[in-house]
Amino acid sequence: MNTAEIEVGGAPIVSYLIDDKIYVSINAASTTLGLQPSGQVRRAREHPAIEVTKGMNEKGVEANLLDLDSFMVWLMSMQVHRIKSDETREVVIAWMKESAKALRSYWLDGMALNANATDAQKEAAGEK
16 A cells, blocks of 8 residues: 655645556544544544545554545535634644645636646646
8 A cells, every 4th residue: 555645734634546547545634633543434424525434544453444535525615713722723724725726727727736746747847
């Protein structure tokens, strides 16, 4: 299993490549944000546009995984005014803004390039 970590708003998002599909652990993302994983998993399972999949994380521990589409829906469905911690709220808003920028670039430019892209990725995208 390949893992990749990117930092957005000062907080890491760890992703996993499993069978050519990218997943994010809702447990790990919730913990990073200081949110209760069990409540977030329950909320995700109740959402009609979110698919929660069981899988293994990098430590071989069973985890609740969201594919990238479901992760974005989960993220955008958060009610930031209900997040008590100012720091957590800022991180969630940073994640939301970064996701919105990528979606806008995809729709308007035909592609989105992560700000942390390597030179090789930028070159492949014609951005160098």
